[in-house]
Amino acid sequence: MLVLHVCSELFPLLKTGGLADVTGALPLALQELGADVRVLLPGFPAIRNGLVEEGVVAEFDTFAGPVRLLYGHLPDTHLGVYVIDAPSLYNRSGNPYMDPRQEPYSDNHLRFALLGYVGAELASGRDPFWRPEVVHGHDWHAGLLPAYLAARGRPAKSVFTIHNLAYQGVFAPHHFGELQLPGDFFSVEGVEFHGQISFLKAGLYYADHITTVSPTYAAEITTPEQGCGLDGLLRDRSGHLTGILNGVDPKVWNPDSDPLIGANYSVAKPQNKTRCKVALQEHTSLQSDVDAPLFAVVSRLTEQKGLHLVLELLPELVAAGGQFVLLGTGDPELERAFSAAGMRDPGQVSVQIGYDEAWSHSIMAAADVVLVPSRFEPCGLTQLYGLKYGALPLVRHVGGLADTVVDSTLEDIADNTATGFVFNDFDVNDLRRAMRRAFALWSKQKEWKAVRKNAMQQDFGWEASARSYYHLYERLLAH
Known part of the structure; x- marks a missing residue:
């Protein structure tokens, strides 16, 4: 079985979010099941610099200009990687999607249409020595891939995975003529979405099968509340929609062997988790x-x-005797507000704006509770890392959070099934109640340690998820 994954980032070469963790782990897990897997990526500097390049596969002209298709492999693995070498489109410093003013690049429609186009080229035999039978695109960046395949008569089966339906890759209609798609593809039954071009909708409409990253989210996105305007299409395609839970790569996220944390520990010998906490407190102002x-x-x-919601409850958390550490970047107002909270109470609140892979591991190893109070959450990886590292997740009952965390009710604690804290309503009061339950359980250390043990024993490795994808590919190829 020959499978090509098409995506915009891949850990450890380039990561801006959880997508890279998935695309960095799933192809390797599929390889272990016997699939012949390769990945196609844009030639961003971080990808070119980290890849072990082996040579040029092809050079050809496209609607976005001339490109070279390079081939190499991921360091320390046998995972083959194709890279689109188009310097005028991809050779830009900083964020791969936005300019220094944090505005999306004006030519993103070309940069990511090209990704899908080259994926279709490979499916049509552009590499004379390797031709995929299944092409698997991830998120809106690869959304036009199934459309280009459909325009070529579907030379390979296509799977399209929604990692977050809210990010849709919407562009002005006047760009359609630049994309080299058949004219009738710009219609309601095609890439058109409220008069504009939607890369994500293209993936949903033209893919042979759609997946998303948890069973609950697969059901939620067929409803008006969570469907982001695409619920009607998703209901129509519900027979070709599957929710497959993401996993955690144990080679990257494992407190027993993690080189990025202060001390290693395990579910059998958890004592060193305290050393990790002390190390973090010493490294910060806490x-x-x-x-x-x-x-x-x-x-x-x-x-x-x-x-x-967390920001509003932060004074109560501190007043109750808790400490708080944050690592993140995003909305400028939230960045300023959390930074101000850290300056007001440096002994109890530590805030680092930005992203640091090593520091994220240190935080997970040190934390007692990891907060994920999302309005919606397709899968969520943070709570899975928290379970693995014994940082009990405090989550809202939505999407993949609902599929992976069991609330610490009296019954679930007694049954040894509790793994964290769950609340339902997206408001401060319900989050406050969950936070108080966390403090209450913390005051009963014997019970806390039992719940922590349950959490660390959960198995969310990639093997089961990869097997689900493998069987999906088999079914598509059989028909």
């Missing part, structure tokens, strides 16, 4: 106090993540 429950946020700072 007071050295192992008895204070440490609440953590590692997240994009956006309204979706519910962090304005």
Whole structure:
């Protein structure tokens, strides 16, 4: 089985969010099941600099200009990677999607249409030595891939995965003529969305099968509340829509072997988690106090993540004896507000604006509670990392959070199934109640440690998820 994944980023070469963790782990997990997997990426500087390049596959002209298709492999793996070498489109410093003013690049429609176009080229035999049978696109950046395949008579089966329906890749209609798609593709039954071009809708409409990253989110996006205007199309295609939960790569996220944390520990020997907490407190302005429950946020700072609710409750958290650490970047107002909170109370609140992979591991190892109070959450990886590292997730009952965290009710604690704290309503009062339950459980350390043990024993590795994708590919190829 020959499978090509098409995406805009891949850990460890380039990461701006959870998408890179998925695309960095899933192809490798599929390889272990026997699939012949390769990945196609744009030639961003971080990708070119980190890849072990082996040579040029092809040179050809496209609607976006001449390109070279390079081939190499991911360091320390046998994962083959194609890279689109188009310097005028991709050789830009900083964020791969936005300019220094944090505005989307004006030519993003060309930069990411080209990604889908080259994916279709590979499916049509552009590499004479390797031709995929299944082409799997991720998020709106690869949304035109199924459309280009459809325009060519579907030379390969296509799978399109929604990692977040809210990000849709919408562009002005006058750009359609630049994309080299058949004219009738710009219609309601095609790429048109409220008079504009939607790359994400193209993926949903033309893909042979749609997946998203948790079973609950797969159901939620067929409703007006969570469908982002595409719920009607998703209901029409519900027979070709599957929710497959994301996983965690144990080679990257494992407290027993993680080189990025202060001390290694495991579910059988959890004592060193306290050393990680002390190390974080020493590294920051936080007071050295192992008895204070440490609440953590590692997240994009956006309204979706519910962090304005956390900000409102921060004074209560501190007054109750808790500590708080945050690592994230995003909305400027949230950045300023959290930074101000850190300056007001440096002994109890530590805030780092930005993203640092190593520091995220240190926080997860040190934290007692990881906060994920999202308005919506397709899957969420933060709560999975929290479970793995014994940082009990405090989450809203939505999307993948609902699929992965069991509330610490009296019954679930007694049954040894509790793994965290869950609230329902997207408001301060319900989050406050969940936070108080966390403090109450912290005061009963025997029960806390039992719940932490349950959490760390959960298995959210990639094997089961990869097997689900493998069987999906088999079904598509059989028909």
